[in-house]
Amino acid sequence: MRNLEYKNRDQPEQTSMVLNGKKLPLVTTIVIWLSAEPWPGTKNLIEMLEVPEEYVMKLPYYPLHLIEPFALTNEELMKYGPEVGTVLVFIKNSKNQYQLNDVLKKYEAEFSNASPLAYDWIYAVTKIEFDRKIKIRNGVINMCEAIIQMQNSSRNEGFKIGKNEGIRIGEMRGKTKGIEIGRNQELGKMAVKLGSVN
Template sequence: MGQKDTVTKDYIRNAEVFADAFNYLFYGGEKVIIPESLHELDSTATTIIHDDSLNAELIQRYRDSLKYMTVMEKNDAVYVILGIENQSHVHYAMSVKNMLYDAMEYANQVRKTSVRYRKEKSTGNTKSEKNNSGKTSSGEFLTGFSRSDELIPVVTLVIYFGTEAWDGPRNLYEMFGVENKKILPFVPDYRINLIAPEEMSEQEINRFHTDLREVLLYIKYSKEKEKLVDLIQTDDGFQNMKTETVVMLNTLTNSKLKFNEEKEETSMCLAIDELREEAKQEGIEFGRRELIEKMLMNHETMDKIKEYTGYTQEKIDEIAKELSAR
């Protein structure tokens, strides 16, 4: 597992961040889910598949974070299983990945129910649904799942911590090369629930209440250093951040934010000078690239371009290649 995946996986396991993410998804940011209502589940997804010869194959996958939540509806407790998959890079088969995770979770619920019934039967304490004759139906016997049994809903959320736009498919249909309107209605679609900061407005990001808000804002503007400097200077949320969050931002965006390892919180004011210098260098870089483009268009000699820009032949050739590809 890469360093980016490691730091984001640890981050989203935090119950407050986890609840904040799903409050945004379900309730538009309203604080309905409280961290105390979330309970950690084993994130290892395992299921067993049997072929026609009854040979068993174990399939195992590892989710980034999985919790179950209890909510009250009309004085009844309702259980929901919530999963988060963090992505530092675009996953172009995310719909298939999530569909497999969720299907394995449902299959596991059915298997556990079947195992429970077998255990009850062996102890003579069976509680399975009976048909009108008082016996277990053949369908219930074969599946190990009765008419009255219910599955717990599973919702998977993808949080994209990348600095580039998410340009991957967002549902199964987008992955098909088939557009036949006679066929597709019979193919179940599977869409992903996605949080991607690059495409979100500040108003949307402001619906988060933990430092996930600052993380998403920083990633959104990580390539606009002047905007980032202004944001850190004027936004109270950046005045003091958890040091571990600052470390994560450095890892995700290749930043060099200064922090004190001995303190739990870090003032982002320490990072202002560094970001200002980066913004200055970006401006100089942009100006030089424009100058190279103009000089190339005017067919200036390479020696003159090197003299005016201070760049090496190799760097100028690299920029010229990028410009010609536009």
């Protein structure tokens, strides 16, 4: 504060503000890690800098203010508000469909009223394709409905693939069985011919 006092002698209102015990506004940087995986980097400024060893003890320890979904509970993530909280909770649970279904039930009110921005943010991070036919009603999107439609679509696609695979396997077995029957009939005819020759 001394530097401020000396630099601004011409502007007494600025020096009096600091000297009269008024507080400075807080300015901090928050890093939001948008992944279901753990944060891979360091969690303080000193480890991020290339600093000679003799100066390390002279530098202040600045922790990285990190919001890491992997390390926080769903309840802690929801404290960041309905907009950011729903996005972080979705990201945290996006790798496990059963956990995601449980979270959608628990926070149904929040996920039923997601903003288009939250919807786009979730898609950008998780790359989960939602049904694009979901309508924006009153400025919000029902993520629960979007996910149910997505799951139904995936299930139907799985049934279709399974049915086609079943048909293909059935046809192959039919051909194999037909060839086997045909060979047996040919062998039977050959045996009859050989029997009549003797």
